[in-house]
Amino acid sequence: MPDHPPPHSLGRTVYRPVRGGNALEDTVARLVQTVRLGVVAPGESLPSERDLAERYGVSRDTVRQAIAELADAGFVVRRRGRYGGTFVADPLPRPAEPVPIDRAELDDVLGLRRVLEAGAARAAASLDLTDAARSSLHERHAAVAGAEESDYRRLDSLLHLTIAEVSGIPSLLPLVVENRARINAWLDTFPLLPRNIEHSDAQHERIVGTILGGRPDAAEAAVLDHLAGSEALLRGFLT
Known part of the structure; x- marks a missing residue:
């Protein structure tokens, strides 16, 4: 889907380093945030695992685990091969029931x-x-x-x-x-x-x-x- 790329400072914001104490959870949350905000559109690819690890300041293993969690939840799809990578699900999953709101x-x-x-x-x-x-x-x-x-x-x-x-x-x-x-x-x-x-x-x-x-x-x-x-x-x- 053609689209304008995200503004540079927006990209730096959503891909900024995570806190050290809960690296996996914070990486998952940051990736969900990126998807929720539409910085990467459904069907488009996320940056590579190496790139994400550098931007977030975490290990590639942490990024890989975070992506696995999101894949299990239906937010991303992983593809192998020459044109492989991690792609935002299209369509994105929708909650089965309304979210309880305080x-x-x-x-x-x-x-x-x-x-x-x-x-x-x-x-x-x-x-x-x-x-x-x-x-x-x-x-x-x-x-x-x-x-x-x-x-x-x-x-x-x-x-x-x-x-x-x-x-x-x-x-x-x-x-x-x-x-x-x-x-x-x-x-x-x-x-x-x-x-x-x-x-x-x-x-x-x-x-x-x-x-x-x-x-x-x-x-x-x-x-x-x-x-x-x-x-x-x-x-x-x-x-």
Whole structure:
């Protein structure tokens, strides 16, 4: 499936070194995060085991075990031969039953998302963005606007992550990545709604337009309005 590669800083964020105490568990979690966020699309290959080991700062054996766990769970498929490697499952597995949600946890994650993503949009709109940053926003917006339903949530996530990337606050992106991965795990438990996609597309256009137009207040307000819609769906389906 043709697609724009992930932004460089996003790639560095999802493939950053893991903590030493729980190397296997953290490697599994980081790979799941990469899949959940759509950094590697269904059907596309993950980096090699050697490359992942170097990026995560763990042994190849740890990477191999982590991949085996994900293969058993249906998230990846391993193929041998000249064109072999580890590929993201297509389609990805869906939960058999709704994930139990604690209301306090949901409130916490959604509240943090409002702070992080609205702040990222405000910061990005306050900057004199480079041509590369502006082009990245245009491309991500165009990709999600023209997305097929099966790929919509993945490309939607990449647009939001790109906004965080161009915000000019490097430490913000890892926080948005972790928060967004938790949100996506919940979103994947219920179907897309066609009218919601139309509404989201219009909101995305407003968000990107206000950022590129250098209007921080409007960009923040546009993101908060957009997040309120998905928050209502999450609360409706999960609680």
